[in-house]
Amino acid sequence: MSFVKRFVSLAVATTAAVPMVMGSAQADDWSGYDGIETFHAHLKPVTVNNSQASGTTTVWLDGNTARVRMEVDDVLADHPHAQHIHIGGRGECPTRYDAGIHNGKRALSTLDGLESYGGVETSLTTEGDTSADSGLAVDRFPDAPGGSYTYDRTFELSQAAADAIRADNAVIVVHGIDYDGDGTYGDVLGASELDPALPMEATNPAACGPLHMKH
Numbered sequence: 201m202s203f204v205k206r207f208v209s210l211a212v213a214t215t216a217a218v219p220m221v222m223g224s225a226q227a228d229d230w231s232g233y234d235g236i237e238t239f240h241a242h243l244k245p246v247t248v249n250n251s252q253a254s255g256t257t258t259v260w261l262d263g264n265t266a267r268v269r270m271e272v273d274d275v276l277a278d279h280p281h282a283q284h285i286h287i288g289g290r291g292e293c294p295t296r297y298d299a300g301i302h303n304g305k306r307a308l309s310t311l312d313g314l315e316s317y318g319g320v321e322t323s324l325t326t327e328g329d330t331s332a333d334s335g336l337a338v339d340r341f342p343d344a345p346g347g348s349y350t351y352d353r354t355f356e357l358s359q360a361a362a363d364a365i366r367a368d369n370a371v372i373v374v375h376g377i378d379y380d381g382d383g384t385y386g387d388v389l390g391a392s393e394l395d396p397a398l399p400m401e402a403t404n405p406a407a408c409g410p411l412h413m414k415h
Contacts, residue, residue: 230260230267237261239365241372241409243272248296248308249377251275253407257372258414264362268324270351272374275406277347279385280338281376282323282403285411287364289318291371293408302400303390307379310403311393317371317408321361324372330355336395336403365411374407 230236243255255272275281294313299306323334325341334340342349357365364370379401380388389400 230262235262237366238414239370239411240414241411243270243372243374243407243409244293245274245407246294246308246377246405248299248306249404249406250379250381251377251406253374253377255374255407255409257409257411259365259411261357261362261365264357264359265354266357266362266365267354268351270324270372270374271348272342272344272351272407273348275344275347275349275374276376276378276383276385277344279376279402280341280343281349281374281406282336282338282341283351283372283374284320284324284332284335285322285361285365286317286319286371286373287321287361287369289314289316289369289371291318291369291410292316293371293410294405303388305379305389307389307400308405309389309393309400310373310375310405313373313405313408317373317410318369321358321364321370324351324353326351326353331358336398338398338402366413368410368412370411372409372411373405375403375405377401377404377406379404 239259241257252274260267294316299308320332385402392398392403
């Protein structure tokens, strides 16, 4: 099976398996509770990747316990979208000038943006492990029915992630683009630098936003 067919088949498999809204018990706003710190990111499209994706992320911290709520719009529909907290870079999103040439086309790969946002520390999966080891766990990321999704999950952060968020050095990145507008993750940009079994469209950044404390 080609890597394109393999990835699309995984996308189809997640459609029925992954709940995107985590239940009414978490629908409330945690802001204002004693000891809760609130951080917010405005997700903007990575336009050099021909993305129009946008959204918002709120992270509530109680010690190292994090509740992460995301609203994401205008991503490729019915395909899984990896999403992470990146740390260790400059705490900012890359610009079009950071983009490289991939398969003869200018685009921003995940590696092109590392100096800006740093490496993956937390994988914002829908269930199970949230470490960097799950960075490409495509069966446990949102699949964006209709091109939008809501994510809401509470879990324990690593100490490094919690420290980076509080130090204003954490960035939310949503991955997965449709560079050529053909409605799927294809090979227009070649294979991913992160996993040659995946197309680069599946792992390139679609939207990005630094986390800042909400005052």
